[in-house]
Amino acid sequence: MKKTTKKIVKKYAKKAAKTTVKHSQKSPDISQPSQPVGTLNNEQKKAVSHSGGPLLIIAGAGTGKTKTLVHRVAWLIGQGIEPSRILLLTFTRRAAFEMLYRVDDVLQQQARQKTSFVDHRSIWGGTFHAVATRLLRMYGNAIKLPRDFTILDRGDSEGLIGTIRAEMKLDKAALKFPKKGTCMTIYSLHANSRVPVKTLVDQRFPWLKSHTAKLVQLFDTYEKRKLNAATLDYDDLLIYWLKLLENKEVVKKITDRFDHVLVDEYQDTNVVQSDILRLLCPKGKGLTVVGDDAQSIYSFRAATIRNILDFPKQFSGTTVVTLEQNYRSTPTILKTTNQVIDIAKERYTKNLRSDQEPDVKPILFRCYDDNMQVQFVVSEILHLKKQGIPFKNQAVLFRASHHSLLLETELARKKILFHKHGGLKFVESAHLKDLISFLRFAENQRDETAAVRSLSLLSGIGEKKALVLAQDFVAAEDFAQGLVKWKKWKPPKSTGNMWTKFLKLFEELTSGSLSLERQIALTLKFYTPILEDKYDEHKTRLADLEQLREIALKFKDRTEMLTDLTLDPPSSTEELPNRNRKQADDYLTLSTIHSAKGLEWNSVFVINVSDGFIPSDKATDTEGVEEELRLFYVAITRAQQHLYICSPKCFFSNFNSWSNDDGYRDLSRFIDHKVKKTLQEKK
DNA sequence: GTCACAGAAATTTTT
DNA sequence: TTTCTGTGAC
Numbered sequence: 001m002k003k004t005t006k007k008i009v010k011k012y013a014k015k016a017a018k019t020t021v022k023h024s025q026k027s028p029d030i031s032q033p034s035q036p037v038g039t040l041n042n043e044q045k046k047a048v049s050h051s052g053g054p055l056l057i058i059a060g061a062g063t064g065k066t067k068t069l070v071h072r073v074a075w076l077i078g079q080g081i082e083p084s085r086i087l088l089l090t091f092t093r094r095a096a097f098e099m100l101y102r103v104d105d106v107l108q109q110q111a112r113q114k115t116s117f118v119d120h121r122s123i124w125g126g127t128f129h130a131v132a133t134r135l136l137r138m139y140g141n142a143i144k145l146p147r148d149f150t151i152l153d154r155g156d157s158e159g160l161i162g163t164i165r166a167e168m169k170l171d172k173a174a175l176k177f178p179k180k181g182t183c184m185t186i187y188s189l190h191a192n193s194r195v196p197v198k199t200l201v202d203q204r205f206p207w208l209k210s211h212t213a214k215l216v217q218l219f220d221t222y223e224k225r226k227l228n229a230a231t232l233d234y235d236d237l238l239i240y241w242l243k244l245l246e247n248k249e250v251v252k253k254i255t256d257r258f259d260h261v262l263v264d265e266y267q268d269t270n271v272v273q274s275d276i277l278r279l280l281c282p283k284g285k286g287l288t289v290v291g292d293d294a295q296s297i298y299s300f301r302a303a304t305i306r307n308i309l310d311f312p313k314q315f316s317g318t319t320v321v322t323l324e325q326n327y328r329s330t331p332t333i334l335k336t337t338n339q340v341i342d343i344a345k346e347r348y349t350k351n352l353r354s355d356q357e358p359d360v361k362p363i364l365f366r367c368y369d370d371n372m373q374v375q376f377v378v379s380e381i382l383h384l385k386k387q388g389i390p391f392k393n394q395a396v397l398f399r400a401s402h403h404s405l406l407l408e409t410e411l412a413r414k415k416i417l418f419h420k421h422g423g424l425k426f427v428e429s430a431h432l433k434d435l436i437s438f439l440r441f442a443e444n445q446r447d448e449t450a451a452v453r454s455l456s457l458l459s460g461i462g463e464k465k466a467l468v469l470a471q472d473f474v475a476a477e478d479f480a481q482g483l484v485k486w487k488k489w490k491p492p493k494s495t496g497n498m499w500t501k502f503l504k505l506f507e508e509l510t511s512g513s514l515s516l517e518r519q520i521a522l523t524l525k526f527y528t529p530i531l532e533d534k535y536d537e538h539k540t541r542l543a544d545l546e547q548l549r550e551i552a553l554k555f556k557d558r559t560e561m562l563t564d565l566t567l568d569p570p571s572s573t574e575e576l577p578n579r580n581r582k583q584a585d586d587y588l589t590l591s592t593i594h595s596a597k598g599l600e601w602n603s604v605f606v607i608n609v610s611d612g613f614i615p616s617d618k619a620t621d622t623e624g625v626e627e628e629l630r631l632f633y634v635a636i637t638r639a640q641q642h643l644y645i646c647s648p649k650c651f652f653s654n655f656n657s658w659s660n661d662d663g664y665r666d667l668s669r670f671i672d673h674k675v676k677k678t679l680q681e682k683k
Numbered sequence: 684g685t686c687a688c689a690g691a692a693a694t695t696t697t698t
Numbered sequence: 699t700t701t702c703t704g705t706g707a708c
Contacts, residue, residue: 092698129698154697171703179692179702234698300696400695422696430701462685494685567698594696616695631696 040064040071043323048072051079053317054284056266056308059292060352061337061637062328062600069262069290070099073123074106076260084122087258087280089131091265093568095598096125099264124258128273129234130567132241135254136232142250143243145230148559150444151566152226152233155428158184160449163463164221170214178208178215187219191235192270192302229448238272245279255279259286265598266291267308268298274307274314284315294341297594297631299623326352328600330359333636333643336678340670341633345626362636362643364679366667369650370608374410377605380644381416381588384603389642391416393602395589397635399613404590407607411588422592425569431531431541432548438523440562442509445482446474457530458502460495483507501526516561520552593635604639606632609647610665632670645671645679 040048044064047057048071059065069088077083090096100123124131137147152160162180170177178186186205190197197219201212208215226233232240245251261281263269266289281287289311296305312318326334331354338351367373381394398404401423411418426432434457440450448470455466469486476482483503491499505526509519524545531545532538551570555561589601608614615628636643647667671679 127698237698298697301698402694423694425697460685464684492685592696613695618695 040068041325043321043325044068044071047321047323048075050288050319050321053319054281054311054315055288056311056318056320057288057290057323058308058320059290059323060326061292061295061634062326063323063352064325064327065264065290065292065323066095066099066102066598068323069264069288070102070106072288073099073103073262074110077103077107078110081259082122084124085257085259086123087131087261088123088125089128089261089263090125091127091268091598093126093130095264096127100125127567128241128269128276129237132237133563133567135244136237136240139244139250139253140240142247143240145232145240146444146446148444149230149232150440150447150450150562151237152231152449153428153566154184154234155433156231156449157233159453160225161187161218161222163452163467164218164225168214168218168221170218177211178205182208183215183218186215187222188235189302190219191239192272193304194271225448228446230444230446231449235272238270238276242272242276242279245276251279255282261287263287263289264291266311267293267296267305268301268303269307270302270304271307278314284318287315294344294630295597295634295637297597297627297634299627324352326354328640329354329637329643330356330641332358332361332678333639333641336362336643336675337633337637339675339678340629340636342674343670343672344629345622359641361678361680362639362645363682364671364676365644365646365682367646367648367683370406370648373607373646373648374407377407377607377644377646378410378414378416380605381603382414384642389602391418391586391588394604395591395596395599395601395638396605396607397591397593397596397638398607399593399616399631401592403608403613407590416588417586418588418590420590422595426544426547427565427569429541429544431535432544434531435520435523435527435545435548436562436565438505438509438527439519439558442506442519443558443562445479445510455502457527457534458491458495458498459533460492460498479510516552516555516558517549519558520549524549593631596638597634600638600640602640603642603644604636605644605646606635607646609645609668609671610649610651611668612665614668614670629670632668647671 041064044067047055047068050072057065057068059068073086073088076086088096088099090099103123124134126134133151136145136149140147140149158180161183165171165177165180165183182205186197186200186208189195189204190200193200195203197216198212201208201215226236245254258280261277263277268291277287277289289308291308293305293308296303296308299305312320329337334352334354365373365376367376377396381391384394385391396404396407404420408418408420427436434453437450437453437457440447441454443450445451448467451470451473452463452466455461455469456463461469469489472485472489473482476485483506486503489499505522508514508522514522527545528542531541535541551565552561555564591599593606606614609632611617614632615625619625619628636645648665650664
């Protein structure tokens with residue numbers, strides 16, 4: 001386990017300095033005075049040095065949540081807790097890294113005073129999914145899970161569901177059976193919320209009621225197929241972790257590992273996750289959770305706000321500490337954010353307060369169309385830059401990934417560099433998945449999804465044949481026998497010599513004697529002609545594959561690379577190796593609001609704050625709209641000093657003419673007259 | 684069973 | 699516009 005944390009650290013080490021500068025309040029020249037390093041207020045102190053029963057920290061936006069958690073970890077270590085006996089569960093790997101990095105800082109400060117040296121790197125840190133994977137590789141055999149299982153990402157899972165859906169003949173148009181994506185959504189909600197499929201369909205997908213029986217059957221087959229292929233999807237990782245804890249033989253081994261479990265962003269956990277915690281920390285012993293119910297924005301992933309609200313009920317003897325002192329934003333901004341969250345029907349969080357000097361009111365820019373919005377944003381960004389606020393301390397936030405397309409074009413035209421977070425990920429593009437499928441197949445030959453994907457890339461072999469070949473291989477007595485079977489097989493003419501070449505590649509990849517780099521090089525060589533044939537613009541795609549090769553350098557071996565790329569894919573252009581290093585590294589950030597969670601900037605622009613976008617018109621019921629409100633709240637609480645809320649009246653110059661985003665839109669209903677009073681309007 | 688083609692659908696958010 | 703799905707020719 002030590003290894004992995006070390007790797008995380010190594011992996012991000014270069015970026016570290018950059019990241020912290022970028023997202024922290026460390027720019028004294030322009031930022032508001034933030035809480036001095038090393039000092040804690042009374043509430044924070046109480047949380048940091050709490051000992052005894054379970055601890056719930058309710059931390060409003062910008063109240064120094066990370067800092068408190070970091071200091072708590074350091075304090076625990078100072079109390080003599082072995083770092084390797086601390087488990088830190090965060091929402092993203094990046095958050096885990098940042099915390100570990102800062103724990104190191106605090107420890108170094110302490111070490112200077114005490115001349116003791118503690119290695120923080122043995123702390124277990126990561127997302128629920130990443131930690132689950134590690135534990136499953138260690139103890140999975142107790143529940144009959146092979147060590148070399150591979151992980152299906154969302155696309156793979158949908159693909160498998162789609163295949164089964166077709167096999168069950170549910171794909172006839174006249175049937176109007178839900179598409180694979182919808183099936184997957186239902187399945188995932190079911191898996192993560194433990195609500196029976198029937199109830200779920202009745203309540204949330206009533207128009208699919210007539211298909212319930214078939215859906216259940218479909219999911220059943222899906223589960224069997226995954227099991228057979230030794231593959232787990234995202235949801236399985238949590239479910240199997242729970243199974244591990246329910247297993248009498250292993251549970252003790254795991255609970256004995258940890259004295260303390262700390263969970264960040266607790267408001268966005270689901271019931272499976274809270275069950276895991278309950279078994280991991282019986283009676284809440286050594287359990288600390290941190291969260292803010294006003295920032296719960298992941299219910300589409302079956303997160304339930306009840307987890308945080310009912311925590312004291314679930315764990316008797318809970319100590320609750322509430323952090324209300326905000327160190328991030330100016331009082332003028334807080335006035336707005338407090339007013340916004342006031343609209344919420346159900347509200348548990350109190351108002352935030354700040355000691356900073358009042359500054360300019362947040363700006364509401366109501367303009368004619370989306371083009372004007374872009375012009376305004378770009379000119380303000382440049383203006384702020386002139387005032388000494390670098391691009392990296394500014395961010396533009398939006399509801400959906402494609403909302404930034406128009407802006408991206410304009411930024412490119414003006415030669416302003418930016419990084420975008422959220423939306424389709426690099427490794428999710430078809431050509432990357434193609435390439436990765438070879439490696440994954442070599443890793444786990446039972447992985448049906450990877451097998452079918454890679455085999456059917458050969459011309460003359462389609463999905464059907466690929467599946468038969470894959471199943472033949474698995475059915476063979478052992479690896480060598482499988483290979484013999486394959487060698488005997490006569491491919492159709494159109495396959496040409498590709499079959500022989502493929503066999504050679506497959507043998508090489510599975511030999512176990514090649515470095516990861518070499519494996520990728522060979523696969524790339526094999527795949528390049530296929531790619532050139534398959535896609536028109538192969539140049540850009542080839543460049544992407546080269547990037548993957550560079551990324552691969554960071555990983556120890558194939559297992560680690562495959563796991564990492566699925567659980568923690570590079571989420572922005574920033575995390576990819578940059579071929580133009582010489583460029584100044586002052587980048588503007590563009591981000592979906594979801595991906596902006598936990599971050600902060602001096603100046604924040606929230607665009608498309610018009611009804612239909614915020615709240616999204618996909619959210620229909622009250623609960624959905626409430627979540628949209630919290631989402632908007634998350635967006636505006638990211639700002640330290642300058643906040644801009646932009647809302648065009650019309651959308652024409654649309655990115656995608658096929659969407660129905662066009663037309664007139666009102667100002668978001670979240671900007672009611674009370675909120676408006678806290679803003680200064682600009683036209 | 685494979686593959687090329689035409690027509691339809693589609694983007695909300697993510698581990 | 700791109701991606702997915704279903705159809706029909708080989």
